[in-house]
Amino acid sequence: MARIIGGITTSHVPAIGRALAKELQQTPYWKPFFDGFLPVHDWLARNKPDIAVVFYNDHGLNFFLDKMPTFAIGAAAEYHNADEGWGLPELAPHQGDEDLSWHLIDALVEAEFDLTTCQEMLVDHAFALPLELLWPEGPCPVRTVPICINTVQFPLPSAARCYKLGQAVGRAIEAWESDARVVVIGTGGLSHQLEGERAGFINKEFDQMFMEKLVSDPLWATRYSIPDLVELTGTQGVELVMWLATRGALLGDVAKIHSNYHIPISNTAAGLMLMENA
Numbered sequence: 001m002a003r004i005i006g007g008i009t010t011s012h013v014p015a016i017g018r019a020l021a022k023e024l025q026q027t028p029y030w031k032p033f034f035d036g037f038l039p040v041h042d043w044l045a046r047n048k049p050d051i052a053v054v055f056y057n058d059h060g061l062n063f064f065l066d067k068m069p070t071f072a073i074g075a076a077a078e079y080h081n082a083d084e085g086w087g088l089p090e091l092a093p094h095q096g097d098e099d100l101s102w103h104l105i106d107a108l109v110e111a112e113f114d115l116t117t118c119q120e121m122l123v124d125h126a127f128a129l130p131l132e133l134l135w136p137e138g139p140c141p142v143r144t145v146p147i148c149i150n151t152v153q154f155p156l157p158s159a160a161r162c163y164k165l166g167q168a169v170g171r172a173i174e175a176w177e178s179d180a181r182v183v184v185i186g187t188g189g190l191s192h193q194l195e196g197e198r199a200g201f202i203n204k205e206f207d208q209m210f211m212e213k214l215v216s217d218p219l220w221a222t223r224y225s226i227p228d229l230v231e232l233t234g235t236q237g238v239e240l241v242m243w244l245a246t247r248g249a250l251l252g253d254v255a256k257i258h259s260n261y262h263i264p265i266s267n268t269a270a271g272l273m274l275m276e277n278a
């Protein structure tokens with residue numbers, strides 16, 4: 001059976017792509033952020049996953065307001081990145097794992113998560129940049145399965161629902177007849193708001209509690225409604241549901257292997273966490 005070797009959760013911000021392209025990693029602004037990834041690079045080099053299942057939210061590149069699935073999953077041989085208006089370089093396509101995609105689709109629909117299946121899917125900064133952060137040497141050495149959760153157009157799925165989706169994904173991976181080593185990745189959050197009167201809003205106290213509880217009591221954050229999470233973390237802070245989906249996929253107790261928290265990257269409280277099953 002396939003094995004889930006761990007979970008990695010990180011923020012995604014387009015400015016990271018610019019910093020990577022211009023090699024700004026050692027500048028004072030960026031160093032505390034990029035240095036946070038060094039222990040994760042060591043862990044990946046030692047643990048060598050074959051496949052990454054990536055929870056993220058599309059921001060209007062693949063899905064626009066006219067057609068917005070609550071949950072969508074890729075089932076493609078490769079996923080192309082494209083210009084989404086931030087002036088970032090387009091990255092090389094990411095390899096898919098169609099076998100795991102279709103296994104997940106079968107298992108998730110059976111488990112009453114009716115996802116939109118995408119045999120073509122453009123992936124935006126929320127998918128591509130975290131993979132570039134994790135494997136900066138490139139090209140990305142893992143096959144991927146993107147799972148997209150709507151955090152853009154209301155109504156959004158609840159935090160509790162996203163956690164349960166993650167659990168269903170975790171159970172399905174563990175039931176997959178394969179010797180693949182799978183890492184689960186979640187990208188988004190932590191607190192940030194890009195528009196309106198509260199633009200620039202960050203809630204360090206909540207973020208730090210969220211990171212602590214993600215390990216010890218993941219149901220803690222699932223008790224908040226989406227409007228409460230928007231109030232507490234900002235309109236885009238609600239992307240933290242990707243962290244809950246990732247934690248759900250790890251199924252049992254977990255141990256925190258590494259974390260980093262740095263304010264701000266652009267408008268975002270940048271968090272990073274690496275967890276293994278305890």
Ligand code: DHB
Nearest residue numbers: 012013014265266267268
């Ligand atoms: C920023 C953060 C995001 O999550 C995003 O998708 C786009 C921009 C920012 O802080 O600039």
Ligand code: FE
Nearest residue numbers: 012126236239
């Ligand atoms: Fe975002």
